[in-house]
Amino acid sequence: MGRPEVLRERPALAGVWAAADRLFPVRVTRSWWARVDAADADDPLARQVLPAASELVAHAGDLDDPVGDRVRSPVPWVVHKHPDRVLLLLTKRCHVYCRYCFRRTLAPGEHEDPDPEAWRRAMAYATGCGAREAILSGGDPLAVRDAHLFDTIDTLRDGGIKVVRLHSRAPVTYPRRVTDALVAGLAARGPVWVVVHVNHPRELSPDVDAALARLVDAGLPVLNQSVLLAGVNDDVDVLVALSEALVERRVRPYYLHQTDAVTGNAAFRVDPHRGVALHRALRARVSGIAAPRYVVDPPDGSGKIDVEDWLARCTR
Numbered sequence: 001m002g003r004p005e006v007l008r009e010r011p012a013l014a015g016v017w018a019a020a021d022r023l024f025p026v027r028v029t030r031s032w033w034a035r036v037d038a039a040d041a042d043d044p045l046a047r048q049v050l051p052a053a054s055e056l057v058a059h060a061g062d063l064d065d066p067v068g069d070r071v072r073s074p075v076p077w078v079v080h081k082h083p084d085r086v087l088l089l090l091t092k093r094c095h096v097y098c099r100y101c102f103r104r105t106l107a108p109g110e111h112e113d114p115d116p117e118a119w120r121r122a123m124a125y126a127t128g129c130g131a132r133e134a135i136l137s138g139g140d141p142l143a144v145r146d147a148h149l150f151d152t153i154d155t156l157r158d159g160g161i162k163v164v165r166l167h168s169r170a171p172v173t174y175p176r177r178v179t180d181a182l183v184a185g186l187a188a189r190g191p192v193w194v195v196v197h198v199n200h201p202r203e204l205s206p207d208v209d210a211a212l213a214r215l216v217d218a219g220l221p222v223l224n225q226s227v228l229l230a231g232v233n234d235d236v237d238v239l240v241a242l243s244e245a246l247v248e249r250r251v252r253p254y255y256l257h258q259t260d261a262v263t264g265n266a267a268f269r270v271d272p273h274r275g276v277a278l279h280r281a282l283r284a285r286v287s288g289i290a291a292p293r294y295v296v297d298p299p300d301g302s303g304k305i306d307v308e309d310w311l312a313r314c315t316r
Protein backbone atom coordinates (compact mmCIF):
# COMPACT_ATOMS: atom_id res chain seq x y z
CA MET A 1 0.00 0.00 0.00
CA GLY A 2 1.48 3.32 -1.05
CA ARG A 3 2.42 6.30 1.07
CA PRO A 4 -0.05 8.70 -0.65
CA GLU A 5 -3.01 6.41 0.11
CA VAL A 6 -2.12 6.14 3.80
CA LEU A 7 -1.34 9.85 4.11
CA ARG A 8 -4.79 10.73 2.82
CA GLU A 9 -6.10 9.24 6.06
CA ARG A 10 -3.16 10.29 8.29
CA PRO A 11 -1.81 13.58 6.84
CA ALA A 12 0.01 14.45 10.08
CA LEU A 13 2.50 11.68 9.32
CA ALA A 14 3.96 13.46 6.31
CA GLY A 15 6.60 15.16 8.47
CA VAL A 16 8.13 11.97 9.88
CA TRP A 17 7.49 9.45 7.11
CA ALA A 18 10.58 10.07 4.98
CA ALA A 19 13.01 10.27 7.91
CA ALA A 20 11.58 7.15 9.58
CA ASP A 21 11.55 5.30 6.26
CA ARG A 22 15.29 5.90 5.85
CA LEU A 23 15.94 4.27 9.24
CA PHE A 24 13.49 1.38 8.82
CA PRO A 25 11.16 1.07 5.82
CA VAL A 26 7.52 1.98 6.17
CA ARG A 27 5.38 -0.63 4.38
CA VAL A 28 1.75 -1.61 4.91
CA THR A 29 -0.20 -4.24 3.00
CA ARG A 30 -3.76 -3.57 1.83
CA SER A 31 -4.97 -6.49 3.89
CA TRP A 32 -3.49 -4.97 7.07
CA TRP A 33 -4.77 -1.46 6.33
CA ALA A 34 -8.28 -2.79 5.77
CA ARG A 35 -8.27 -3.80 9.45
CA VAL A 36 -7.26 -0.33 10.68
CA ASP A 37 -9.92 1.93 12.17
CA ALA A 38 -9.01 5.11 10.31
CA ALA A 39 -11.18 7.24 12.60
CA ASP A 40 -9.23 6.18 15.70
CA ALA A 41 -5.99 8.16 16.14
CA ASP A 42 -4.78 5.50 18.63
CA ASP A 43 -5.77 2.48 16.61
CA PRO A 44 -3.59 -0.43 17.82
CA LEU A 45 -3.10 -1.84 14.32
CA ALA A 46 -2.11 1.52 12.84
CA ARG A 47 0.27 2.11 15.73
CA GLN A 48 2.20 -1.08 14.92
CA VAL A 49 2.99 -0.09 11.33
CA LEU A 50 2.94 3.71 11.00
CA PRO A 51 6.07 5.79 11.71
CA ALA A 52 6.20 8.10 14.73
CA ALA A 53 8.39 11.02 15.74
CA SER A 54 9.65 9.06 18.75
CA GLU A 55 11.58 6.78 16.35
CA LEU A 56 13.78 9.67 15.33
CA VAL A 57 15.24 10.62 18.71
CA ALA A 58 17.43 8.74 21.20
CA HIS A 59 15.95 7.28 24.40
CA ALA A 60 17.47 5.87 27.57
CA GLY A 61 18.10 2.15 27.23
CA ASP A 62 18.30 2.11 23.42
CA LEU A 63 20.38 -0.79 22.10
CA ASP A 64 21.48 -1.57 18.56
CA ASP A 65 21.67 -5.33 19.25
CA PRO A 66 19.03 -5.81 21.97
CA VAL A 67 19.04 -9.62 22.04
CA GLY A 68 22.75 -10.27 21.49
CA ASP A 69 22.32 -11.72 17.99
CA ARG A 70 25.61 -10.30 16.71
CA VAL A 71 27.79 -11.94 19.35
CA ARG A 72 26.03 -15.24 18.59
CA SER A 73 26.44 -15.07 14.82
CA PRO A 74 29.23 -17.45 13.80
CA VAL A 75 28.75 -16.66 10.08
CA PRO A 76 26.53 -14.05 8.39
CA TRP A 77 22.79 -14.90 8.25
CA VAL A 78 23.09 -17.39 11.14
CA VAL A 79 22.39 -16.98 14.88
CA HIS A 80 23.39 -19.86 17.14
CA LYS A 81 22.53 -19.49 20.83
CA HIS A 82 21.74 -23.09 21.87
CA PRO A 83 23.52 -26.33 20.91
CA ASP A 84 20.34 -28.04 19.65
CA ARG A 85 18.87 -25.11 17.65
CA VAL A 86 20.19 -22.89 14.91
CA LEU A 87 18.48 -19.85 13.40
CA LEU A 88 18.78 -18.82 9.76
CA LEU A 89 17.90 -15.36 8.44
CA LEU A 90 16.58 -16.06 4.95
CA THR A 91 16.15 -12.39 4.11
CA LYS A 92 15.86 -8.98 5.73
CA ARG A 93 12.66 -8.23 3.80
CA CYS A 94 9.13 -8.24 5.26
CA HIS A 95 5.65 -7.57 3.88
CA VAL A 96 5.01 -5.08 6.70
CA TYR A 97 7.69 -3.45 8.84
CA CYS A 98 6.53 -3.43 12.45
CA ARG A 99 7.84 -0.28 14.11
CA TYR A 100 8.76 -2.10 17.35
CA CYS A 101 10.73 -4.88 15.62
CA PHE A 102 13.84 -5.95 17.54
CA ARG A 103 15.62 -6.45 14.21
CA ARG A 104 14.88 -2.92 12.98
CA THR A 105 18.58 -2.03 13.14
CA LEU A 106 19.05 -4.81 10.57
CA ALA A 107 17.04 -2.66 8.16
CA PRO A 108 16.96 -3.86 4.58
CA GLY A 109 19.18 -1.87 2.29
CA GLU A 110 21.76 -2.83 -0.21
CA HIS A 111 22.17 -6.38 1.17
CA GLU A 112 18.64 -7.45 1.92
CA ASP A 113 19.21 -11.08 0.88
CA PRO A 114 22.29 -13.27 1.24
CA ASP A 115 24.32 -13.72 -1.95
CA PRO A 116 24.78 -17.34 -3.11
CA GLU A 117 28.20 -17.76 -1.48
CA ALA A 118 27.03 -16.30 1.85
CA TRP A 119 23.98 -18.59 1.75
CA ARG A 120 26.14 -21.64 0.99
CA ARG A 121 28.28 -20.82 4.04
CA ALA A 122 25.20 -20.28 6.22
CA MET A 123 23.71 -23.62 5.20
CA ALA A 124 27.02 -25.40 5.67
CA TYR A 125 27.19 -24.03 9.20
CA ALA A 126 23.55 -24.93 9.98
CA THR A 127 23.93 -28.52 8.82
CA GLY A 128 27.34 -28.99 10.42
CA CYS A 129 26.85 -27.51 13.88
CA GLY A 130 25.07 -30.47 15.47
CA ALA A 131 21.68 -28.78 15.83
CA ARG A 132 18.57 -30.96 15.48
CA GLU A 133 16.17 -28.04 14.97
CA ALA A 134 16.42 -25.14 12.49
CA ILE A 135 14.45 -21.92 12.82
CA LEU A 136 13.77 -20.08 9.57
CA SER A 137 13.52 -16.40 10.35
CA GLY A 138 14.34 -12.99 8.91
CA GLY A 139 12.97 -10.52 7.99
CA ASP A 140 10.09 -12.73 7.03
CA PRO A 141 11.08 -16.12 5.59
CA LEU A 142 7.88 -16.09 3.53
CA ALA A 143 9.20 -13.02 1.70
CA VAL A 144 11.33 -15.45 -0.33
CA ARG A 145 10.02 -17.59 -3.19
CA ASP A 146 8.59 -21.05 -2.51
CA ALA A 147 11.34 -22.74 -4.51
CA HIS A 148 14.08 -21.21 -2.33
CA LEU A 149 12.17 -21.96 0.86
CA PHE A 150 11.58 -25.61 -0.10
CA ASP A 151 15.16 -26.05 -1.26
CA THR A 152 16.35 -24.66 2.09
CA ILE A 153 14.19 -27.11 4.05
CA ASP A 154 15.29 -30.04 1.87
CA THR A 155 18.96 -29.16 2.31
CA LEU A 156 18.53 -28.87 6.07
CA ARG A 157 16.83 -32.28 6.17
CA ASP A 158 19.57 -33.86 4.07
CA GLY A 159 22.05 -32.34 6.53
CA GLY A 160 20.46 -34.08 9.51
CA ILE A 161 18.09 -31.39 10.82
CA LYS A 162 15.06 -33.19 12.26
CA VAL A 163 12.61 -30.34 12.89
CA VAL A 164 12.11 -27.07 11.02
CA ARG A 165 10.35 -24.06 12.47
CA LEU A 166 9.08 -21.32 10.19
CA HIS A 167 8.73 -18.00 12.03
CA SER A 168 6.57 -15.81 9.83
CA ARG A 169 4.16 -12.91 10.17
CA ALA A 170 3.01 -13.29 6.56
CA PRO A 171 -0.14 -15.30 7.42
CA VAL A 172 -1.21 -12.22 9.39
CA THR A 173 0.24 -9.33 7.39
CA TYR A 174 -0.17 -10.76 3.88
CA PRO A 175 -2.47 -13.80 4.20
CA ARG A 176 -2.73 -14.40 0.45
CA ARG A 177 0.92 -15.53 0.67
CA VAL A 178 -0.41 -18.74 2.26
CA THR A 179 -1.27 -20.40 -1.02
CA ASP A 180 -2.30 -24.01 -1.53
CA ALA A 181 1.11 -24.66 -3.13
CA LEU A 182 2.97 -23.24 -0.14
CA VAL A 183 0.89 -25.23 2.34
CA ALA A 184 1.25 -28.47 0.36
CA GLY A 185 5.01 -27.95 0.04
CA LEU A 186 5.44 -27.37 3.77
CA ALA A 187 3.19 -30.29 4.72
CA ALA A 188 5.16 -32.60 2.43
CA ARG A 189 8.34 -31.61 4.25
CA GLY A 190 7.14 -32.14 7.82
CA PRO A 191 7.74 -31.90 10.64
CA VAL A 192 7.50 -28.18 9.98
CA TRP A 193 6.14 -26.05 12.81
CA VAL A 194 4.74 -22.66 11.85
CA VAL A 195 5.09 -19.86 14.39
CA VAL A 196 2.98 -16.81 13.52
CA HIS A 197 2.91 -13.41 15.19
CA VAL A 198 -0.36 -11.80 16.29
CA ASN A 199 -0.45 -9.03 18.90
CA HIS A 200 -4.08 -7.91 18.95
CA PRO A 201 -7.34 -9.81 18.36
CA ARG A 202 -8.38 -7.36 15.63
CA GLU A 203 -5.52 -8.67 13.50
CA LEU A 204 -7.58 -11.84 13.05
CA SER A 205 -9.64 -10.79 10.03
CA PRO A 206 -11.46 -13.32 7.80
CA ASP A 207 -8.55 -13.54 5.32
CA VAL A 208 -6.14 -14.24 8.19
CA ASP A 209 -8.52 -16.84 9.64
CA ALA A 210 -8.63 -18.58 6.27
CA ALA A 211 -4.82 -18.58 5.98
CA LEU A 212 -4.43 -20.02 9.49
CA ALA A 213 -7.07 -22.66 8.77
CA ARG A 214 -5.24 -23.72 5.60
CA LEU A 215 -2.09 -24.31 7.65
CA VAL A 216 -3.80 -26.15 10.49
CA ASP A 217 -6.01 -28.25 8.19
CA ALA A 218 -2.87 -29.45 6.41
CA GLY A 219 -1.58 -30.87 9.69
CA LEU A 220 1.02 -28.18 10.33
CA PRO A 221 1.29 -27.30 14.04
CA VAL A 222 0.75 -23.54 14.42
CA LEU A 223 1.91 -21.52 17.42
CA ASN A 224 1.70 -17.80 18.08
CA GLN A 225 4.13 -15.37 19.58
CA SER A 226 3.09 -11.88 20.61
CA VAL A 227 5.08 -8.91 21.80
CA LEU A 228 3.83 -6.95 24.80
CA LEU A 229 3.41 -3.46 23.32
CA ALA A 230 2.41 -0.22 24.99
CA GLY A 231 -0.71 1.17 23.39
CA VAL A 232 -1.41 -2.06 21.53
CA ASN A 233 -1.98 -4.95 23.93
CA ASP A 234 -0.79 -3.85 27.41
CA ASP A 235 -4.27 -4.50 28.75
CA VAL A 236 -5.43 -7.76 30.29
CA ASP A 237 -8.78 -7.73 28.49
CA VAL A 238 -6.99 -7.46 25.14
CA LEU A 239 -4.54 -10.23 26.06
CA VAL A 240 -7.38 -12.53 27.18
CA ALA A 241 -9.38 -11.84 24.00
CA LEU A 242 -6.28 -12.55 21.89
CA SER A 243 -5.47 -15.84 23.61
CA GLU A 244 -9.06 -17.05 23.42
CA ALA A 245 -9.38 -16.06 19.75
CA LEU A 246 -6.18 -17.90 18.87
CA VAL A 247 -7.24 -21.12 20.61
CA GLU A 248 -10.60 -20.97 18.84
CA ARG A 249 -8.61 -20.96 15.59
CA ARG A 250 -6.49 -23.94 16.76
CA VAL A 251 -3.41 -21.75 17.21
CA ARG A 252 -1.54 -22.27 20.49
CA PRO A 253 -0.42 -19.08 22.29
CA TYR A 254 3.27 -19.82 22.80
CA TYR A 255 5.22 -16.72 23.86
CA LEU A 256 4.40 -13.24 25.06
CA HIS A 257 7.66 -11.35 24.59
CA GLN A 258 8.96 -8.50 26.64
CA THR A 259 9.66 -5.75 24.08
CA ASP A 260 13.36 -5.74 23.24
CA ALA A 261 14.80 -2.25 23.72
CA VAL A 262 16.04 -1.62 20.21
CA THR A 263 16.91 1.91 19.11
CA GLY A 264 13.71 3.49 17.76
CA ASN A 265 11.03 1.52 19.64
CA ALA A 266 10.96 3.29 23.04
CA ALA A 267 7.29 4.23 22.63
CA PHE A 268 6.33 0.54 22.74
CA ARG A 269 8.25 -0.57 25.84
CA VAL A 270 6.33 -1.82 28.88
CA ASP A 271 7.94 -1.92 32.32
CA PRO A 272 8.65 -5.63 32.95
CA HIS A 273 7.21 -5.51 36.48
CA ARG A 274 3.94 -4.27 34.99
CA GLY A 275 4.28 -6.99 32.35
CA VAL A 276 4.52 -9.64 35.09
CA ALA A 277 1.33 -8.31 36.68
CA LEU A 278 -0.46 -8.38 33.31
CA HIS A 279 0.76 -11.91 32.60
CA ARG A 280 -0.40 -13.16 36.00
CA ALA A 281 -3.81 -11.59 35.42
CA LEU A 282 -3.96 -13.24 31.98
CA ARG A 283 -3.03 -16.67 33.37
CA ALA A 284 -5.71 -16.37 36.03
CA ARG A 285 -8.39 -15.90 33.37
CA VAL A 286 -7.56 -18.40 30.62
CA SER A 287 -7.12 -22.15 30.38
CA GLY A 288 -3.70 -23.77 30.25
CA ILE A 289 -3.73 -24.13 26.47
CA ALA A 290 -4.46 -20.39 26.11
CA ALA A 291 -1.68 -19.15 28.43
CA PRO A 292 1.59 -18.15 26.73
CA ARG A 293 4.91 -17.93 28.55
CA TYR A 294 6.08 -14.36 29.24
CA VAL A 295 9.72 -14.31 28.16
CA VAL A 296 12.61 -11.97 27.48
CA ASP A 297 15.60 -12.39 25.19
CA PRO A 298 18.37 -10.61 27.14
CA PRO A 299 21.01 -8.43 25.43
CA ASP A 300 23.87 -10.74 26.44
CA GLY A 301 22.75 -13.30 23.84
CA SER A 302 22.13 -16.04 26.41
CA GLY A 303 18.68 -16.80 24.96
CA LYS A 304 15.08 -16.51 26.14
CA ILE A 305 14.11 -16.91 29.78
CA ASP A 306 10.94 -16.23 31.75
CA VAL A 307 10.69 -12.56 32.69
CA GLU A 308 10.15 -13.41 36.36
CA ASP A 309 13.41 -15.42 36.42
CA TRP A 310 15.20 -12.63 34.60
CA LEU A 311 14.02 -9.99 37.06
CA ALA A 312 15.15 -12.19 39.95
CA ARG A 313 18.55 -12.62 38.25
CA CYS A 314 18.88 -8.85 37.75
CA THR A 315 18.29 -8.13 41.44
CA ARG A 316 20.74 -10.76 42.74
Ligand code: SF4
Pocket residue numbers: 093094095096097098099101102103138139140169197
Ligand atom coordinates in the same frame (compact mmCIF):
# COMPACT_ATOMS: atom_id res chain seq x y z
S1 SF4 B 1 7.28 -9.05 10.25
FE1 SF4 B 1 8.57 -9.77 11.95
S2 SF4 B 1 10.69 -9.43 11.28
FE2 SF4 B 1 9.33 -8.19 9.95
S3 SF4 B 1 9.25 -6.17 10.90
FE3 SF4 B 1 7.49 -7.35 11.69
S4 SF4 B 1 8.25 -8.27 13.60
FE4 SF4 B 1 10.06 -7.60 12.43
